[in-house]
Amino acid sequence: VGQPEMAAYLTHQQKVLRLYKKSLRHLESWCIYRDKYRYFACLLRERFDKNKDVKDMVKATELLRAGEEEFWANQHPQPYIFPDSPGGTSYERYECYKIPEWCLDFWHPSEKAMYPDYFAKREQWKKLQRESWEKEVKQLEEETPADGPRTEALPPARKEGHLPPLWWQYVTRPREIPM
Amino acid sequence: METTLLLNTSMLLTLMIILTPILLPLLSKSFKNSPALITKTVKTAFLTSLAPMTIFMHSNAESIISHWEWKFIMNFKIPISLKMDQYSMMFFPIALFVTWSILQFATWYMASEPYVTKFFSYLLMFLIAMLTLTIANNMFLLFIGWEGVGIMSFLLIGWWQGRAEANTAALQAVLYNRIGDIGLILSMAWLASTTNTWEIQQTFSTTQTPTLPLLGLILAATGKSAQFGLHPWLPAAMEGPTPVSALLHSSTMVVAGIFLLIRTHPMLTNNQTALTTCLCLGALSTLFAATCALTQNDIKKIIAFSTSSQLGLMMVTIGLNLPQLAFLHISTHAFFKAMLFLCSGSIIHNLNGEQDIRKMGGLQKMLPTTTSCLTIGNLALMGTPFLAGFYSKDLIIENLNISYLNTWALTLTLLATSFTATYTLRMTLMVQTGFTRMTALTPVNENNKTITNPITRLALGSITAGLLITSYIPPTKTPPMTMPTLTKTAAIIVTILGILLALELSNTTHTLTQPKQNTIMNFSSTLGYFNPLTHRLSSTNLLYSGQKLASHLIDLSWYKKMGPEGLADLQTMASKTSTTLHTGLIKTYLSSFALSILIIILST
Numbered sequence: 001v002g003q004p005e006m007a008a009y010l011t012h013q014q015k016v017l018r019l020y021k022k023s024l025r026h027l028e029s030w031c032i033y034r035d036k037y038r039y040f041a042c043l044l045r046e047r048f049d050k051n052k053d054v055k056d057m058v059k060a061t062e063l064l065r066a067g068e069e070e071f072w073a074n075q076h077p078q079p080y081i082f083p084d085s086p087g088g089t090s091y092e093r094y095e096c097y098k099i100p101e102w103c104l105d106f107w108h109p110s111e112k113a114m115y116p117d118y119f120a121k122r123e124q125w126k127k128l129q130r131e132s133w134e135k136e137v138k139q140l141e142e143e144t145p146a147d148g149p150r151t152e153a154l155p156p157a158r159k160e161g162h163l164p165p166l167w168w169q170y171v172t173r174p175r176e177i178p179m
Numbered sequence: 180m181e182t183t184l185l186l187n188t189s190m191l192l193t194l195m196i197i198l199t200p201i202l203l204p205l206l207s208k209s210f211k212n213s214p215a216l217i218t219k220t221v222k223t224a225f226l227t228s229l230a231p232m233t234i235f236m237h238s239n240a241e242s243i244i245s246h247w248e249w250k251f252i253m254n255f256k257i258p259i260s261l262k263m264d265q266y267s268m269m270f271f272p273i274a275l276f277v278t279w280s281i282l283q284f285a286t287w288y289m290a291s292e293p294y295v296t297k298f299f300s301y302l303l304m305f306l307i308a309m310l311t312l313t314i315a316n317n318m319f320l321l322f323i324g325w326e327g328v329g330i331m332s333f334l335l336i337g338w339w340q341g342r343a344e345a346n347t348a349a350l351q352a353v354l355y356n357r358i359g360d361i362g363l364i365l366s367m368a369w370l371a372s373t374t375n376t377w378e379i380q381q382t383f384s385t386t387q388t389p390t391l392p393l394l395g396l397i398l399a400a401t402g403k404s405a406q407f408g409l410h411p412w413l414p415a416a417m418e419g420p421t422p423v424s425a426l427l428h429s430s431t432m433v434v435a436g437i438f439l440l441i442r443t444h445p446m447l448t449n450n451q452t453a454l455t456t457c458l459c460l461g462a463l464s465t466l467f468a469a470t471c472a473l474t475q476n477d478i479k480k481i482i483a484f485s486t487s488s489q490l491g492l493m494m495v496t497i498g499l500n501l502p503q504l505a506f507l508h509i510s511t512h513a514f515f516k517a518m519l520f521l522c523s524g525s526i527i528h529n530l531n532g533e534q535d536i537r538k539m540g541g542l543q544k545m546l547p548t549t550t551s552c553l554t555i556g557n558l559a560l561m562g563t564p565f566l567a568g569f570y571s572k573d574l575i576i577e578n579l580n581i582s583y584l585n586t587w588a589l590t591l592t593l594l595a596t597s598f599t600a601t602y603t604l605r606m607t608l609m610v611q612t613g614f615t616r617m618t619a620l621t622p623v624n625e626n627n628k629t630i631t632n633p634i635t636r637l638a639l640g641s642i643t644a645g646l647l648i649t650s651y652i653p654p655t656k657t658p659p660m661t662m663p664t665l666t667k668t669a670a671i672i673v674t675i676l677g678i679l680l681a682l683e684l685s686n687t688t689h690t691l692t693q694p695k696q697n698t699i700m701n702f703s704s705t706l707g708y709f710n711p712l713t714h715r716l717s718s719t720n721l722l723y724s725g726q727k728l729a730s731h732l733i734d735l736s737w738y739k740k741m742g743p744e745g746l747a748d749l750q751t752m753a754s755k756t757s758t759t760l761h762t763g764l765i766k767t768y769l770s771s772f773a774l775s776i777l778i779i780i781l782s783t
Binding site for chain 2: 029030031032033034036039040073074075076077078080083084089090091092093094095096097098177178179
């Protein structure tokens with residue numbers, strides 16, 4: 001389907017890779033200058049690569065646990081977080097300007113007259129959304145397994161003339177940075 | 180005679196010019212407010228306020244205006260009285276100059292905001308409240324200004340209200356300021372009940388003021404000026420946009436607490452306890468903030484902690500009984516601190532929102548004007564000889580050295596001065612020098628006049644303000660004239676030691692040793708463990724004791740044990756004791772009967 005399946009449990013490979021990435025990020029927070037970071041990153045990579053081919057799951061899990069404890073002891077108290085990531089300085093900054101699209105229906109006609117080409121077509125789009133809603137819900141109900149969805153990814157449209165499920169939410173999503 | 184009239188008129192004209200963009204939209208439908216208009220208004224107000232300042236410098240004229248009186252009690256007068264004295268007449272041009280530069284910068288910085296006019300109106304309302312606070316001769320008017328700046332601080336910190344951290348920070352600011360307000364209201368109540376007035380002139384007397392109202396004033400200053408104990412709101416306030424940080428949380432609002440102590444200074448003069456409290460509190464604040472700034476990686480937090488540290492230094496000056504010197508430090512500090520914030524704002528916006536100094540570097544070649552002014556501001560902050568900061572900071576440390584007061588406070592302040600140099604140099608090295616560490620393809624340019632003009636104007640102010648103010652305003656107390664060479668150069672020596680420490684630390688960052696956590700670094704990174712300790716402990720204890728009070732004291736004790744259940748327990752105990760006597764054996768009854776007959780016969 002293009003998107004990997006998400007289960008409730010992480011595989012061992014996923015856990016090791018997550019440990020590797022977060023230890024690299026914290027190493028980057030510690031070693032500010034790039035040449036020093038590259039040196040220690042290579043040392044870290046070598047440590048991970050040494051135990052790459054361990055086939056015994058018990059031993060591998062013990063190594064992973066030791067690695068997690070070492071990470072906890074050596075983590076940086078103020079790790080570098082990208083500004084738009086959760087916890088960053090401009091995360092959710094423009095959330096207050098993101099209003100849902102149904103507010104456009106409450107505009108005064110004089111305000112709507114400022115964007116005539118959009119509002120001329122808007123009724124047709126809304127009609128299209130109303131017609132395809134039943135089909136989208138039916139497709140999602142058919143495709144979801146009995147005990148709940150496995151992944152957050154939405155399936156594409158399967159039949160000719162159908163639209164992808166929940167396309168309206170995607171198409172009318174607010175801008176990332178407001179005008 | 181005409182001098183006073185000119186003075187009063189020009190000050191009132193300044194205030195009216197500031198009020199215009201707020202009042203005119205209410206009065207006329209066709210008036211359209213805009214950021215450019217508000218900037219021009221503040222510029223006009225600045226130029227107008229130069230008139231009273233010049234009059235004061237020339238002829239030392241001061242005046243008090245008393246307007247309309249709020250008559251609600253016969254004996255207690257609350258007029259709107261404005262005092263034009265040295266402090267308000269010097270503060271007006273400085274605050275207006277700094278605000279004009281910040282507003283001009285904000286027209287570029289906040290250009291992409293949807294509600295930019297509302298933002299500028301908020302800044303203007305803040306300015307009005309601050310100027311009211313400054314010019315007030317009356318504790319009531321001061322309180323109006325005090326609360327006004329608190330509210331505007333809340334609205335401006337939480338400007339991007341979709342962000343959870345911004346809302347938390349705004350609430351934190353309001354709560355900590357409220358705790359300080361308890362002290363202010365306490366001292367206002369004491370003044371009203373004891374001296375029957377709220378006019379500041381009438382509260383001064385040669386006899387000693389009792390310590391309690393003075394502690395109230397010091398609590399108010401602790402809350403508003405982020406001294407140790409009520410300080411966490413100031414670094415958290417960096418959630419607001421950079422113009423807000425530059426205006427409120429560096430130059431104007433946070434000095435309101437110190438300004439209160441300067442205004443009510445004659446009350447504090449005779450009370451040595453209050454002065455010692457100020458001294459020790461200020462010394463502790465300045466060292467604590469300087470320690471916390473050493474390991475911060477967010478450029479705005481570093482500057483916030485440096486503001487906190489300088490506020491502690493101002494409190495130390497109050498504790499040394501030198502209000503005029505504290506005011507001089509407020510004035511010079513406003514220039515270079517606002518400039519530091521504007522430079523950091525320029526850097527942040529150019530790097531597309533990046534605030535971490537670990538991802539900056541080599542900006543000296545890319546943003547020459549900004550980084551030069553950043554260097555000038557940092558040198559002024561460190562107290563480099565003959566820049567603005569030198570005139571106030573060096574004098575403070577000299578006076579501290581000469582005075583026969585607390586050695587401990589002296590040690591802390593000197594240590595904080597060296598730490599100032601350390602974190603300043605660390606910031607400079609990581610932001611401006613070396614190879615760049617920012618993400619590639621960031622379009623960096625400062626070709627805009629709206630960026631460079633305010634910053635260079637403030638740079639000019641940072642260089643010349645100290646000299647100008649000290650040349651034209653004579654000190655009221657004699658400064659120390661002679662002292663040993665070591666004492667005189669103590670500030671410079673500790674600054675140089677701090678610079679050497681910073682260079683040494685930067686050398687270790689370059690060597691190939693894997694860095695680890697250690698205790699001091701952890702203490703500094705987590706801001707002294709203060710935030711989790713107080714925020715969690717105090718609220719859990721309060722809620723827990725409230726729960727215990729409600730469930731154990733009221734429900735269990737009063738309603739059950741003292742009431743029905745207690746009585747029932749006593750009754751059952753009494754009846755149980757008496758039922759043991761009813762054994763049912765005839766012999767017991769006969770023997771008790773015989774015993775009572777015997778007693779009756781023997782007693783008669």
